[in-house]
Amino acid sequence: MDGVLLRSLTPGVIAVLVRRGADFAAAEDAVQDALVEAVRVWPGDPPRDAKGWLVTVAWRRFLDATRADASRRRREDLVDREPAPGPAASVDDTLQLYFLCAHPSLTPSSAVALTLRAVGGLTTRQIARAYLVPEATMAQRISRAKRTVSGVRFDQPGDVATVLRVLYLVFNEGYSGDVDLAAEAIRLTRQLAARVDHPEVAGLLALMLLHHARRAARTAPDGSLVPLAEQDRGRWDARMISEGVAVLQGALARDRLGEFQAQAAIAALHADAPAAGETDWPQIVEWYDELACLTDSPVVRLNRAVAVGEADGPRAGLAALAAVDGALPRHTAVAAYLHERDGDLATAARLYAEAALKAANLAERDHLTRQAARINALLGAGPSG
Amino acid sequence: MAKYLLLKHYRGAPAAINDVPMDRWTQEEISDHVQYMNDFAARLEESGEFVDGQALAPEGAWVRYDGEGRPPVTDGPFAETKDLIAGWMVIDVDSYERAVELAGELSAAPGAGGKPIHEWLEVRPFLSAPPTITE
Numbered sequence: 001m002d003g004v005l006l007r008s009l010t011p012g013v014i015a016v017l018v019r020r021g022a023d024f025a026a027a028e029d030a031v032q033d034a035l036v037e038a039v040r041v042w043p044g045d046p047p048r049d050a051k052g053w054l055v056t057v058a059w060r061r062f063l064d065a066t067r068a069d070a071s072r073r074r075r076e077d078l079v080d081r082e083p084a085p086g087p088a089a090s091v092d093d094t095l096q097l098y099f100l101c102a103h104p105s106l107t108p109s110s111a112v113a114l115t116l117r118a119v120g121g122l123t124t125r126q127i128a129r130a131y132l133v134p135e136a137t138m139a140q141r142i143s144r145a146k147r148t149v150s151g152v153r154f155d156q157p158g159d160v161a162t163v164l165r166v167l168y169l170v171f172n173e174g175y176s177g178d179v180d181l182a183a184e185a186i187r188l189t190r191q192l193a194a195r196v197d198h199p200e201v202a203g204l205l206a207l208m209l210l211h212h213a214r215r216a217a218r219t220a221p222d223g224s225l226v227p228l229a230e231q232d233r234g235r236w237d238a239r240m241i242s243e244g245v246a247v248l249q250g251a252l253a254r255d256r257l258g259e260f261q262a263q264a265a266i267a268a269l270h271a272d273a274p275a276a277g278e279t280d281w282p283q284i285v286e287w288y289d290e291l292a293c294l295t296d297s298p299v300v301r302l303n304r305a306v307a308v309g310e311a312d313g314p315r316a317g318l319a320a321l322a323a324v325d326g327a328l329p330r331h332t333a334v335a336a337y338l339h340e341r342d343g344d345l346a347t348a349a350r351l352y353a354e355a356a357l358k359a360a361n362l363a364e365r366d367h368l369t370r371q372a373a374r375i376n377a378l379l380g381a382g383p384s385g
Numbered sequence: 386m387a388k389y390l391l392l393k394h395y396r397g398a399p400a401a402i403n404d405v406p407m408d409r410w411t412q413e414e415i416s417d418h419v420q421y422m423n424d425f426a427a428r429l430e431e432s433g434e435f436v437d438g439q440a441l442a443p444e445g446a447w448v449r450y451d452g453e454g455r456p457p458v459t460d461g462p463f464a465e466t467k468d469l470i471a472g473w474m475v476i477d478v479d480s481y482e483r484a485v486e487l488a489g490e491l492s493a494a495p496g497a498g499g500k501p502i503h504e505w506l507e508v509r510p511f512l513s514a515p516p517t518i519t520e
Contacts (some may be wrong), residue, residue, distance in 0.1 A: 107479045109386045110433070131386065133436050133477045141433025172516045173386060182517055211518055225515060266520060303520055362512045 004187065006038055006050070007121030013054045014118060015093030018154050022062050024100065025146040028118050030062035035121055094119075095195045099158025102166040103149050110145035111166045116181075117142055120188055126179045160196055164204050164260065167192070171208050182212055193247075202251035203261030209244030210267035213237040224370075225363045229276040241271045262291040281311035298325050306334055314341035329360055333368055340375065349375040388436060388477050389484040391491060392507035395443050397468030402503035403496045410497050421494045429476060429487070440472035475511075484508055 010031060017027035034057040038050075047053035101115040113131075116122045122130075128138035171185035189205045217231035248264045266287045273279040288304035291297075301324045309317020317338045324331060336351035352372035359365035407415065429435035447461040474491065478484050488506045496502035 109477070109479050112386065113433075131477070132388070137430060137433050137435050137477070139433075140431055144431075144433055169386070172518050173514070207518070228520065263518070270520070306520075360510070360513060361515045363515045365512060 003039075006035065006042075008187070008191065009051050009054055010035065010121030011094040011097040011119050012051060013058055014097060015154075016055050017058055017062055019093070020059070023150065024118075024154065025143070025150060026062055026065060027058070028146065030058040030065060031121075032117070032123065033061045034058035036123075092195075094191070096154055096156075096158070098163045098192055099156070100149055100152060100154065101145075102158070102163040103152055104159070104162055105148050105152075106145055108166070108169060110141055110148065111162075112169050113138060113141050114145040114149075115166050115188070116170065116184070119191075120184055122179060122184070130179050130181055160192075160198050160201060163192065164200060168204060168260075171211075182208070182215070186212060199251040199254040199256045200258040200260050202247050203258055203264050206244045206248035206251065207260050207264035207267060209240050209247065210264060210271050213240035213244065213271065219363075223363070225367045227367075228270060231276075233274065236271065241268075244268065245271070257290065257294070259291065259294050262287055262294060266291075279310070281307055285311050298328050302328055302331060302334060306337070309338045309341060314338045318342065329358065330355070332358055333364075336368075336371065340371075345375050345379055349379060386477065386479060387481070387484075387513060388475060388511040389481075390507075390509045390511065391474040391476065391484075391488050392509060393471045393473065393504070394507070395469040395471040396466075398505040398507070401496075401505060403498070403500050404502075405497035407496070414495065414497060414499060417495050417499060422491075425491055425494070426474070429474075434476050434478050434483075434487070436475035436477050438472070438474040441470055443469060443471070481510070484510075 013034070014024070014027050014031050017030060018024055022030070031054070034054045037057055038054060042050075097119055098115070101118050102111045106114065109131075113127055116127050116130075117124065124139050124142060125135050127142075128135040131138065167185050167189050170188070171182050173181070186205070186208045189201070189208060193201045193205050214228075214231060214236050216237070217233070217235040218226055220226055244264070245268050248261065248268055251261050252265070266284055269280050269284050269287070284307045285304065288300060288307055291300045292304060302321070305317050305320035305324055308320040318335070321331070321335060321338060326332075332351050333355035336348050336355055339345075339351060340348035349372050352368050352375065356365050356368035356372060359368055407418075410418070426435060426438050444462050446459045447463070448457050448459050451458045476484060476487055478487065485508060488508050492504050492506050493501040494504070496504075
C-alpha cells in the first residue's frame with residue numbers, strides 16, 4: 001500500500017464528514033483513526049474504493065465518538081441525515097481545508113502542525129518527531145489550533161497567500177525525522193497547484209523543486225554544508241530542475257510577478273549554469289532588484305549584495321552591503337566573503353570567526369569556523385591566531 | 386518555530402530584586418513557589434510550547450580524560466566557580482519575543498513575602514537545522 005496515496009485522500013475524506021454535519025475537529029480526529037485502521041487492514045485486504053472505505057470507517061468512528069460523548073440525540077439527528085455515499089467531494093473541499101489550516105488567526109507553528117495533520121494526513125507523532133518536540137506538546141498544539149478555527153465556516157473563501165506562507169515554512173524548515181518534510185511540502189504544494197490557478201502557487205512549487213533538486217549536493221557525507229559554488233552539479237536532479245523551470249515559465253507567462261516567482265527565477269538561473277563560474281550574475285542582480293521592489297526585505301538586499309559582488313566585483317558588493325542593516329543574520333558572513341574576494345585576508349578571517357559566533361545553525365557555524373581556520377592557515381597565523 | 390533554553394542559575398546571575406534565599410522562606414511561600422513553577426510548566430504544555438524542564442543538583446564533579454588505559458580524573462566541586470546552573474526549561478515558540486515574554490512570567494514566580502522574585506533568567510536560542518533556501 002502506498003502511504004502517500006493514502007494520505008493524499010485525507011483532506012477529501014475530512015471534507016465529506018464536515019459536509020455531513022461533523023464539526024471539523026471531530027471529523028479530523030475520526031479520519032486520523034481511519035488512516036491508522038487503513039494502515040493495519042489494507043495490506044491484507046485492500047479495498048477497491050479506497051476513499052469510500054475511509055469515509056465509511058471515519059464516519060463510524062465519528063459516530064462512536066459522538067456516542068461516547070453521550071450526545072445521543074445529536075447522533076440520531078446525524079444518522080437520520082446521513083446521505084448515501086455520493087460522488088467524490090469536489091476539489092473545492094480540499095482547497096477549503098488548506099484555507100482553514102492556514103487561517104490567519106493561527107500562529108505559524110499551529111498552522112504548520114494543523115496543515116501537516118489535516119491536509120497532509122501525518123500522525124501527531126510524526127509531526128512531533130519532525131519538529132523535535134514531545135508528542136504531548138504537539139497534540140496540544142494541534143488541538144488548540146482546531147479550537148481556534150472551530151468558529152470558522154468551512155465554506156469561507158481564504159487567502160492563498162497565507163497557505164503559501166505555511167507551505168514555505170514546512171519546506172524551508174525541513175528538519176530531519178522519519179518524515180521528509182521538504183518532499184511533503186512539495187506534495188502539498190503540487191496538490192494545491194492542481195486546484196488553484198495562481199501564478200504564485202506555481203512560483204512556490206517551482207522554487208521548491210529547484211532547491212530540492214540540489215539537495216544531494218548540498219551536504220557532504222560528514223553532514224557539513226557544501227556552498228552552491230562548490231557543489232557537484234552532476235549530482236543535481238536534472239529532471240526536477242527541468243520540471244521546476246517549466247512550472248516557472250508557465251507562471252511567468254501570466255505576467256503577474258510575485259515574490260515566489262522571482263525567488264524561483266533566481267534559483268533557475270543558478271540551476272542553468274553548467275559551472276559556478278558560468279552563472280549569469282548580472283541577471284540574478286536584476287531579479288533581486290525585482291524582488292526588492294516586491295518585498296523590500298533586508299534579507300533580499302543582503303543576498304543582492306552577494307550577487308552584486310559576483311557581477312561587478314567585491315568592492316561593488318561591499319558598497320551594496322554598506323546599505324544593509326548590519327544586525328541582520330549572515331551580514332557578517334557576507335562581509336567576510338566579500339573581503340576575502342577583495343584580497344583582504346586578515347579582515348576576512350576576523351569576520352568569518354565573528355560570523356561563526358552569530359550563526360543561527362550548527363552547520364553554518366561549523367562552515368564559517370572552517371573558513372576562518374582556512375584563511376588563518378593561509379596567513380600562517382594558525383587557527384588560534 | 387524556534388527552541389529556546391530558559392536557564393536558571395544558583396550563582397552567576399545578577400542579583401534578583403526579591404533576593405531572600407529560599408531557606409529563609411515560610412513553608413507556605415515555598416509551596417506557593419513550587420506550585421507556580423508546576424502551573425507554569427502545565428500552561429506551556431497546554432499551549433503546545435513545552436519541550437523539557439529539568440532541575441540540577443547544585444553539586445557536581447569535574448571530569449576529564451587522563452590518557453589511554455587510565456581512569457578519568459575527577460575533581461571538584463570548586464567553590465570558586467562563578468557560574469552554577471540550577472535548572473532549565475526548553476520551549477518551542479514562534480518568536481524571540483514570545484520566549485522573552487515566557488521568561489518574564491517564569492521570573493515572576495513568588496518568593497519571600499509572596500512577592501515575585503524578579504529573578505534574572507538567561508534566554509539562549511538553540512542552533513537550529515540550516516534552512517533549505519538560503520539565496
